């Protein structure tokens with residue numbers, strides 16, 4: 369493993385001084401970087417989402433990360449949440465230490481090419497030192513993450529045991545390991561990466577999916593929304609492939625569960641939790657809810673969920689049944705529906721019309737605002753989560769108790 373010399377004060381000064389220039393050219397640099405790197409290492413097409421490349425989401429995410437790093441190079445504590453998220457994503461994609469040299473070479477070359485004469489040897493050296501220091505942070509953290517599941521490194525073959533439609537657009541896949549060996553547990557809220565061969569590309573493509581059931585040793589469950597595409601002409605590649613081409617008995621490859629968005633059952637089940645999701649963002653929440661119920665704890669849980677209409681809403685019956693079985697009234701559910709259908713009954717099928725608006729729910733019994741231990745988990749479109757976070761902070765919740773799970777690169 370490469371060990372970097374600590375970055376010197378002179379290099380820090382140069383990196384900070386050149387950060388604004390980098391920000392200005394960030395996406396140009398990272399786009400050039402990816403194109404050159406993939407041309408030199410076509411095998412990397414198997415791990416980068418080609419859709420994120422063509423849409424520009426990944427170059428934007430990398431440019432934002434590099435710029436954030438340059439800004440906080442002397443105060444890296446500010447970046448710990450971002451580093452943790454990226455390290456888990458890398459772990460889930462089986463990124464290896466030796467690949468950092470490849471990324472570093474092409475990134476620094478792209479910086480030099482875009483900045484031209486403005487990239488003096490001193491600037492080049494400072495950025496190389498900074499990259500090496502950042503790479504070491506990731507390499508070390510990822511080493512720890514891999515060590516936590518030493519019997520499962522890389523991709524493991526799973527069979528689709530069962531495919532169960534949960535709504536008009538979400539289908540669950542029950543995935544059992546082909547080797548028949550017991551599956552490791554995971555922390556409710558975490559995700560796996562799966563990879564499938566894409567015939568029209570001629571290579572593999574990975575995607576992440578939250579585990580949508582409490583941990584079990586015989587199968588993992590994921591629940592996938594068929595992504596019709598923001599533009600109708602660009603339907604999601606893998607979600608549609610899974611829905612249409614993958615049937616019971618087919619094989620997919622998975623990496624071990626990862627992710628920094630979770631409820632740790634060891635943290636104590638006396639803390640109330642509010643699970644606030646929109647659309648398919650309910651998947652990690654189902655795992656969290658089911659895990660708590662299975663543990664027999666008396667944890668107070670609020671399920672707050674919003675959808676466009678009840679046709680697309682998944683797990684409605686499961687939530688109703690879970691609340692009905694909860695004789696102590698520890699679990700409560702609030703449903704928002706933007707466009708209720710004629711047959712939907714307010715108070716039964718849904719509670720509020722419109723998008724999720726936390727000012728409409730009971731501040732104590734549903735949002736637990738009187739309990740300073742309460743934790744808030746939110747997942748759904750990025751701007752929705754930002755609104756949830758903003759509202760909770762405005763009513764006095766400490767941001768440290770608000771957890772977001774982003775189903776993308778976080779730039780949308």
Ligand SMILES: Cc1cc2nc3c(=O)[nH]c(=O)nc-3n(C[C@H](O)[C@H](O)[C@H](O)COP(=O)(O)OP(=O)(O)OC[C@H]3O[C@@H](n4cnc5c(N)ncnc54)[C@H](O)[C@@H]3O)c2cc1C
Nearest residue numbers: 419422576577578592593597598602604605606607651775
């Ligand atoms: C931690 C995590 C957990 C997740 N959990 C779940 C889950 O539980 N369930 C679930 O359904 N999903 C989940 N996702 C999302 C999932 O990983 C995929 O992103 C999703 O299934 C879409 O993948 P796709 O291959 O179908 O779409 P992609 O082909 O990746 O396309 C994604 C979007 O980009 C758009 N797009 C593609 N190409 C372009 C272009 N050239 N220009 C503009 N736009 C373009 C598409 O229209 C589409 O809307 C999760 C993601 C993460 C990161």
Ligand code: HEM
Nearest residue numbers: 415416417420426429430433463467468471502503776777
């Ligand atoms: C210091 C170096 C690196 C930085 C700053 C970095 C940064 C990032 C960021 C910001 C993301 C997006 C995270 C998210 O979606 O939340 C990401 C994802 C990713 N990274 Fe890295 N990364 C680095 C090194 C590497 C290396 C060495 C590899 C392996 C070749 C790699 C492969 C990937 C892949 C495959 C993804 C997912 C991309 C996608 O799905 O579109 N990264 N990285």
